[in-house]
Amino acid sequence: MYELYKNYRWNKFIIVVPSIAIREGIYKSLQITEEHFLNIYGHKIRSFIYDSKQLHKIDSFASDPGINVMIINSQAFNSRGKDARRIYEEQDSFRSRRPIDIIAQTHPIFIIDEPQSVEGKKTKEALELFNPLFTLRYSATHKEDYNKIYRLDALDAYNNKIVKKIKVKGISVKGTTGTNEYIYFEGIDLKDKNKPVAKIEFEVRQKNGIKRVSRNVNLDYNLYEKSGGMEQYKGYRVSEINGYKNTLSFTNGVTLYAGEVQGDISEEYLRRIQIRETIKSHFERERVLYNRGIKVLSLFFIDEVAKYRKYNENGDIVDGEYGKVFKEEYINSLNEYITLFDDPYTRYLKKINVEDTHNGYFSIDKTGRMKDSKAKGKEKISDDESAYDLIMRDKERLLSLDEPTRFVFSHSALREGWDNPNVFQICTLKHSDSTMRKRQEVGRGLRLCINQEGVRIDGETPGVNVHDINILTVIASESYENFAKQLQSEIAETLSERPRKVDEEFFLNNLVKNSNDEELLLNKILAKKLYHFFIKSNYIDTDDYLTEDYYKDLETNNIQLPEEFQEFKQGILQLVSKIYSSNITELVGDGRKENITEMKLNENYKKREFKELWNKINIKTSYYVDFNSEELIKNSVIALDKDLRISDLTYHIKIGEMENILSKNELENGESFKIRESEMNKEYTTLKTTIKYDIVGQLVNGTKLIRSDIVQILKKINPNTFYMFRKNPEEFILKASRIINQQKASMIIEHITYNPIGEVFGSTIFTDSTLKGTLGKDAIAVKRHIYDYVKYDSELERKFAEELDNSSEVCVYAKLPRGFFIPTPVGNYNPDWAIVFNENGIKHIYFIAETKGMLNSFEIRTDDIESAKIHCAKEHFKKISNETVRYEAIGNYEMLMEKVMR
Structure with a gap:
């Protein structure tokens, strides 16, 4: 809207939505972002919600010269109710005018x-009566x-890391055989690599009867005793x-998998x-994110207010079933996460x-009491304004x-009202039914989180992997496999048509x-x-x-x-990201596997x-670059004369004729014509154009050099090189800019200087x-590392870590966390490994290593x-x-030992 106003002075917008929640x-x-956009564009949007009882706002909407936005839900003008009809009727309070006529005169832009x-x-x-200039429609399922x-x-959003990663904690009930040997196997904790611990819940006979208790158990633990x-x-x-x-x-x-329940289990206990x-899950996420200044929220959806809060005979609020259970389980879990340290x-x-630490957000009746929200329509969504007002009012406070x-x-x-970016856990405490889709269940927690400064933790946050921080865990009332399968199926329904296989035809x-x-252009040879x-x-x-x-x-x-293909790597990877994965497993992970x-x-x-x-390498630095313009001009001239090539205009002639038509299928598939001749020709004449090109200005924009330097480069290149401009001006400007930028980049690197900044x-x-991990999948147990496990990102890293760990020459090593990085002109850089060797015969005791794949037995790939x-x-x-401290990029352990010995 800001851009449309800036470029075309279009300033009247109506946003049409399907529900009060949206x-x-x-x-x-719009309220939250107005200061941000004020800093960029110098003015604010004037926005309001349409209310048939406040028609004076429509006058302001029509007459105000700035950007005006009216938000209206469709029921406000397409239903038969008295309030909905007011927009079409002459109103005494509106100087005997019809509101719809005043709006239509502004030719608003509709955003649906x-x-x-x-x-x-x-x-x-009804929308046609608003006389819109044009209409924009936003949806995942048009x-x-x-x-x-x-x-x-959904797949693009996930691949671009603009939504959270989803993990599911499922609970599956193992079929009973008429007995009642109740056991809930919560999972395995591998904090101590030498003594894996399983956490289970089972029944214990006590003086006051049978009680279910949670215990951490080791090998030979006897449940009977x-x-x-x-x-x-x-x-x-x-x-x-x-x-x-x-x-x-x-x-x-008997063998149980993590998350399985054996024996009889009631709805209440589930x-x-x-x-x-x-x-x-809340404590696990919070322990990691608290020091980053990120508030963690968990959201429970229930179907009856009384299960959480209810009123006693005196009218006082007391805990319902879920409120009581929450308190008991919170206190039990809290004791596990409070340490002896004063951190x-x-x-x-x-x-x-x-x-x-817990609170309820519900609809309120006229007496001020909480009540169940009435769900409407096939989506089972409430239109209770009082409840949504409460949720929105507290949205920022909760962060x-x-x-x-x-x-x-x-x-x-x-649920549609809950669009809080810091929801990291969602739990639905009700029966799944056909109207409650899994996508709706997880949809309220997918936005990327923000910290205490209001900064969103996304791909631009230094030293952070977006999906290490932004993980939404869904605690399901069914098995992980069932929940994930249905969720993936629903996501697949919303995906646009995608290729499924990476073959020659795909490229x-x-x-x-x-x-x-x-x-x-990926022709047949390149595709192959x-x-x-x-x-x-x-x-x-x-x-x-x-x-x-x-x-x-x-x-x-x-x-x-x-x-x-290296130069076009991003474009090729972007192309491959369009591939549809039938399982969409990257989107939905098993929360118990880690x-x-x-x-x-x-x-x-x-x-x-x-x-x-650590004391040698933990010093922060900044860099500066100082190079000679004359040297850059000279290098650019040499490179342009040597490497600049402008493609000739070619045309391809194909001659074909229609064959005998054997079937309807041949016509529908376009197979009735066959090529008989084919030839390729080049056009050597220079391009005739009436467009006047500012070649100096365009190269200045493309290289960020000053005009005088660009003029010198153009004056000094070979006349034949400059003549290529006439063949194809656009291609000349693009390729010349790239070549000059390559020279500039190499000089920046050659002339870079680092200095400590005192931090x-x-x-x-x-x-x-x-860091979390799954033993055997992306983590291995080790003995010389600073943690008991190494989480690896590739087979190369796994093998390298194993060789470090088995080496008697290595004293201690660490895989450096993402928070440790070096600023460079081409982006922040996070080295892989910090290694200390034993002194016996080793020349370089302290070593920082970057592991890279090998082109051959001598050369790493970069x-x-x-x-x-x-x-x-x-x-x-x-x-x-x-x-x-020596730093090198290496391809394997043998190469590392070569470097440290000389």
Whole structure:
């Protein structure tokens, strides 16, 4: 809207929404962002919600010269009610005018949110009466396709990291055989790699009767003895705790998977387990994010207010069933997370009272009492304005760490009102039904979170992997497999049509672009080369579907395309991101698979040798670049004369004729014509154009050099080189800009200088780590690392970590966290490994290593940007350590040992 006003002076907008929840959310968003846009554009939007009782606002909307936005829900003008008719009737309070006529005179631009829910036949007819200039429609599931100008579906949003990653904690009930040997297997904790612990809940006979208790159990734990001799637990002695498979086995042959419940379980107890798991997930996420200044919220959706809060005979509010359970489970879990240390997070937990940390948001009746919201329509959404007003009013307050409310209970019919970015856990305490879709269940928590300064934690946040921080955990009342399968199916329904296989046909005839917007057409030869590269790299399987290896290397920016495609890497990866994965497994992870829930520092971290290395490398620096313009001009002239090539205009003549038509299918498939001749011709004449090009100005824009330097370059290049401009001015400007920028980049790197800025990285970057892992999948147990486990991003890293760990030459090592980075002109750079060697025969005791794939047995694989970062890192470490710390990019352990010995 700001841009349309800036470019065309269009200033009247009407946003049409399907529900009050969305209406209130949009109005709140406009309020929250107005200061941000004021700083950019110098003025604010004047927005209001249409109210048939406040028609004076329409006068202001029509007459005000600035940007005006009216937000209206479709029921306000397409239903038969008295209030809805007022917009079409002459009103005494509106100087005997019809509101619709005043609005129509402004020719507003319509913005329709969720048109599939809004644009019924009656609404379409009513919308025409507003006389809109044009209409923009936003939806993930359009019923009608108009002129589509932009698409961002669930897979694109996930790949671009603009939504949270979803994890599901499922609870599955294992079939009973008429017995009642109740066991709930919560999961395995591998904090101590030598003693894996399984957490289970089972029944114990006590003086006052049978009670269910939670216990951490080790090998040989005997449930029969610990239960007080209850007969159903005979033979239940723990025989194996398998961290790789996430299973718990007993001597009687029974094996449970994490999240499974065996024995009889009531509806009431299933809800207790859901509440417990939500609280546990909350503490795990909060422990990591508190020190980053990020408030963590958990959201419970229920179907009856009385299950959370109710009124006694005196009219006082008392806890309902869920309120009581929450308090009991919160206090039990809290004791596990409060440590003996006086750290900031422990102090934060201790100061919050259990009564203050949960709250309910419900509809209010005329007497001020909470009531159940009435759900309307097939989506079962409430239109209760009082409830949404309460939710929106408290939205920003809930984001503050000073506000003790961290757990929120609300009616499931109000779910559309909950669009809070810091919701990290969602738990629905009700039966799943056909009207409650999984996408609706998770949809309220997908926005990226913000910190205490109001800064969104996204891809531009330094030292952060977006999906390490932004994870939404759904605590389901069914098994992970069932929930994930249905959710993935629903997501698949919303995805636009996508190719499924990476084969030659997929690449053929696609245009990809580089950073300078130059295009490369993937012809048959190039498509074949790319296809074979994907096969050779194990990025596709025998059926041409993308493999796990591809996604791992993509995540770690470890995909090294053949040299001729390197310049177009981003364009090619963007093309491959359009592939549809039938499982969409990257979007929905199993919340129980990560059995390494916390990376705790061990005794290696306390070693003198590691402290000495850390004190040498934790120094922060800044850089500056100083180079000679004359040298840049000279290098650019040489490079342009040598490398600038402008493609000739070519035309391809194909001659074909119609064959005998054998079937209707041939016509429908376009197979009735056959090519008989084909020839390629070049056009050597220069382009005749009436367009006047400011070649100097265009090159200044493309290179950010001053005009005088560009003039000197153009004067000094060979006349034949300059003549190419006449063949294709646009291509000349693009390619010349790229070549000059390459020279500029190489000079920046050559002339870069680092200086300490008097600050250091704190050791808290090791304790603030968001690392979790799954043993055997992306983590291995180790003995020389500063944690008991190493979480790896690729097979290369796994193998390297194993070799470091088995090496007698290595004293201690660490995989450096993302919070440790070096500023460079081509982006922040996070080195991989910090290693301290034993002194026996080793020349370089302190070593920083970057692991890269190998082109061959002698040469590592890097592109221009990676090479630049590696060069900058060398300069940085030389400066801060007086060359006592060596930095190198290496391809394997053998190469590392070569470097440290000489």
